[in-house]
Amino acid sequence: MLTCEITHRIAYYETDTMGYVHHSNYIRLFERARTELMRGLGYTYAEMEASGVMMPLIEASCRYHSPGRYDDLLTVKATIREMPVTRMHLDYEVHNASGVLLCSGHTTLVFVDARTRKPLRAPEAFVEKLRVMN
Amino acid sequence: MLTCEITHRIAYYETDTMGYVHHSNYIRLFERARTELMRGLGYTYAEMEASGVMMPLIEASCRYHSPGRYDDLLTVKATIREMPVTRMHLDYEVHNASGVLLCSGHTTLVFVDARTRKPLRAPEAFVEKLRVMN
Amino acid sequence: MLTCEITHRIAYYETDTMGYVHHSNYIRLFERARTELMRGLGYTYAEMEASGVMMPLIEASCRYHSPGRYDDLLTVKATIREMPVTRMHLDYEVHNASGVLLCSGHTTLVFVDARTRKPLRAPEAFVEKLRVMN
Amino acid sequence: MLTCEITHRIAYYETDTMGYVHHSNYIRLFERARTELMRGLGYTYAEMEASGVMMPLIEASCRYHSPGRYDDLLTVKATIREMPVTRMHLDYEVHNASGVLLCSGHTTLVFVDARTRKPLRAPEAFVEKLRVMN
Numbered sequence: 001m002l003t004c005e006i007t008h009r010i011a012y013y014e015t016d017t018m019g020y021v022h023h024s025n026y027i028r029l030f031e032r033a034r035t036e037l038m039r040g041l042g043y044t045y046a047e048m049e050a051s052g053v054m055m056p057l058i059e060a061s062c063r064y065h066s067p068g069r070y071d072d073l074l075t076v077k078a079t080i081r082e083m084p085v086t087r088m089h090l091d092y093e094v095h096n097a098s099g100v101l102l103c104s105g106h107t108t109l110v111f112v113d114a115r116t117r118k119p120l121r122a123p124e125a126f127v128e129k130l131r132v133m134n
Numbered sequence: 135m136l137t138c139e140i141t142h143r144i145a146y147y148e149t150d151t152m153g154y155v156h157h158s159n160y161i162r163l164f165e166r167a168r169t170e171l172m173r174g175l176g177y178t179y180a181e182m183e184a185s186g187v188m189m190p191l192i193e194a195s196c197r198y199h200s201p202g203r204y205d206d207l208l209t210v211k212a213t214i215r216e217m218p219v220t221r222m223h224l225d226y227e228v229h230n231a232s233g234v235l236l237c238s239g240h241t242t243l244v245f246v247d248a249r250t251r252k253p254l255r256a257p258e259a260f261v262e263k264l265r266v267m268n
Numbered sequence: 269m270l271t272c273e274i275t276h277r278i279a280y281y282e283t284d285t286m287g288y289v290h291h292s293n294y295i296r297l298f299e300r301a302r303t304e305l306m307r308g309l310g311y312t313y314a315e316m317e318a319s320g321v322m323m324p325l326i327e328a329s330c331r332y333h334s335p336g337r338y339d340d341l342l343t344v345k346a347t348i349r350e351m352p353v354t355r356m357h358l359d360y361e362v363h364n365a366s367g368v369l370l371c372s373g374h375t376t377l378v379f380v381d382a383r384t385r386k387p388l389r390a391p392e393a394f395v396e397k398l399r400v401m402n
Numbered sequence: 403m404l405t406c407e408i409t410h411r412i413a414y415y416e417t418d419t420m421g422y423v424h425h426s427n428y429i430r431l432f433e434r435a436r437t438e439l440m441r442g443l444g445y446t447y448a449e450m451e452a453s454g455v456m457m458p459l460i461e462a463s464c465r466y467h468s469p470g471r472y473d474d475l476l477t478v479k480a481t482i483r484e485m486p487v488t489r490m491h492l493d494y495e496v497h498n499a500s501g502v503l504l505c506s507g508h509t510t511l512v513f514v515d516a517r518t519r520k521p522l523r524a525p526e527a528f529v530e531k532l533r534v535m536n
Contacts, residue, residue, distance in 0.1 A: 011437065012447075013292055013430050015285040017183075017338045022281045023191045024165075027158040028415050035413065035473070045414075046473040049151075057157045061195035067251075070285045071437070071448040117201075145303065146313075147296050147424045151417040151472045158415055162281045169279065169339070179280075180339040204419045205303070205314040285451075291459045292433075295426040317419075325425045329463035335519075385469075 002080045002133050004037035010072045021068035026103040027060055030092045033078035034107070037090075041129045052114045053123055055088070059108040065101045073097045083130060084122040086110060136214045136267050138171035144206045155202035160237040161194055164226045167212035168241070171224075177263045186248045187257055189222070193242040199235045207231045217264060218256040220244060270348045270401050272305035278340045289336035294371040295328055298360045301346035302375070305358075309397045320382045321391055323356070327376040333369045341365045351398060352390040354378060404482045404535050406439035412474045423470035428505040429462055432494045435480035436509070439492075443531045454516045455525055457490070461510040467503045475499045485532060486524040488512060 008029055016022040038045050048055060068074060079091045087108050094103040111120040142163055150156045172179050182189060202208060213225045221242050228237040245254040276297055284290045306313050316323060336342060347359045355376050362371040379388040410431055418424045440447050450457060470476060481493045489510050496505040513522040 009434070009437075011430065011434050012284050012286070013290045013433060016280050017283040017285070017287050018188055018190065018280070019285050020190065023194060024158050024161040024281055027161065028413065031158075031415060032411070032413050035411075044473065049472075054152055056152065056154065056198065056201065058198050059196065060157060060198075062193065064190065064192050064194075067190065070451075071446065143300070143303075145296065145300050146418050146420070147299060147426055149419040150414050151419075151421050152414070153419050156415045162279065165281060166277070166279050169277075178339065183338075204317075205312065286456055286458065288458065291462060292426050292429040295429065299426075322420055324420065324422065324466065324469065326466050327464065328425060328466075330461065332458065332460050332462075335458065 002037065002041070002130060003077060004033055004040050005075055005077045006033050006036045008032060008074045008076055010068055010070055010074060012070055015070045019069060021072070021102070023062065023064055026062050026064070026094055026105060029074065029076045029094060030060070030078065030090070030105055030107055033076040033092060034090055037078045037080065041133060043126050043129045048123070048126065049114060051123065053120060054112050054114045054117075055109045056112060057107055057109050058087070060105065062103055062105040064103050068094070068096060068102045074102065080130065083127060086119060086121055088122065136171065136175070136264060137211060138167055138174050139209055139211045140167050140170045142166060142208045142210055144202055144204055144208060146204055149204045153203060155206070155236070157196065157198055160196050160198070160228055160239060163208065163210045163228060164194070164212065164224070164239055164241055167210040167226060168224055171212045171214065175263045175267060177260050182257070182260065183248060185257065187254060188246050188248045188251075189243045190246060191241055191243050192221070194239065196237055196239040198237050202228070202230060202236045208236065214264065217261060220253060220255055222256065270305065270309070270398060271345060272301055272308050273343055273345045274301050274304045276300060276342045276344055278336055278338055278342060280338055283338045287337060289340070289370075291330065291332055294330050294332070294362055294373065297342065297344045297362060298328070298346065298358070298373055298375055301344040301360060302358055305346045305348065309401060311394050311397045316391070316394065317382060319391065321388060322380050322382045322385075323377045324380060325375055325377050326355070328373065330371055330373040332371050336362070336364060336370045342370065348398065351395060354387060354389055356390065404439065404443070404532060405479060406435055406442050407477055407479045408435050408438045410434060410476045410478055412470055412472055412476060414472055417472045421471060423474070423504070425464065425466055428464050428466070428496055428507060431476065431478045431496060432462070432480065432492070432507055432509055435478040435494060436492055439480045439482065443535060445528050445531045450525070450528065451516060453525065455522060456514050456516045456519075457511045458514060459509055459511050460489070462507065464505055464507040466505050470496070470498060470504045476504065482532065485529060488521060488523055490524065
């Protein structure tokens, strides 16, 4: 199990007329946390792409527990629970500064050849980094 | 069962470096289709809010089947399968102009008092409109 | 002078806590109108890219006259006032359904080689289409 | 003259098919820097709104000098050059981690009564904070 936490300040453009963080933005915050998890692993997503491998999503889900608001300083936690083979599963939790859970979610990503866009197995060097961290 | 279909042209700002429609945008398209479904029903979401009722999401999920791209003319179909009581469940499908399924998804919304933000039952006038359409 | 008008329905995700269309979104609407202007010309931006030419912006400006709101049906008008040589200048106006001017703006785009990202002159075939329309 | 610098990591959803940061996003980064400038001043925008004053934009402009890309760590600098009376003018510069200027811009904001949405003078307490910092 590998975890990464980032903080993210909610800007005006991320809120809506209801005064809440628009629900679509949590999926974007998941991406930010996932990116930093990979950076912490020593294998950034930018390097993944530079090596010819892309990781599109095949699935995403969110449960909205409590609303986020303008200027909230959110904590976004991403967790990889199992070693990826052809898919990478991540869980997420978003809390506000008072520790209230705003959103929890899950994404599934696959590995594809950046040129052909055909599925690949997780690059061995990436899996190795994950093994070392576990 | 009540269905509404809209078309949506993918703009540059909805794509990403991968050349795909960014996955977070499908949830935004679901919202567009849901809004037009309510308009078609003769009870717009704007009227819902004007009457003091808001409908935040408590859940959203997407499955990404095939990538959308810049300038694709997408069809987004929203479907209500059951009469809402305290929750409204909708299913969605997004196809491109060639009929390829790009994304399918689901959202659950609740009814809340716009002032107190406390849960409510679906407004009777809204449910009545749904009954008439079914 | 060549003009194109589109309509655009404001979705919840395009508004903010102030209850207004977030100011950054007008620049995105300019893009939608510009894209349809090119389509109307018979030379889509997608074709432009397919021919190896990209058109990044070098300048954008907006004046916000009156706020847009959720569910407003906006009209976005894009106008090309002069034949492009190395730059293409466009003016924009956004009105709501009551005819109130919400935003006016301007963008300048350049033509670049999609591979080298070096500046180019406007493709002759594109300029020819503009000439025919004028 | 009062200045504030923030850093912002470019996420995938902020890029486009061209592989660049979408031009509309710089205006959003300006907002992030402006928000932190006000926080540094000891008078956050959230407090401004809580006191019944909103600050909508009436003007924004950007010049795009060089493209930003996925995973770039950008520095966004906001500067107030003069004391606000009824308008607040800010200048912005966005650089990447190599010190390349990507975007420069300007915004003008006004002060309005949150309830009536009528123009106001800059709140005296806010102007006082600015005076102390200068």
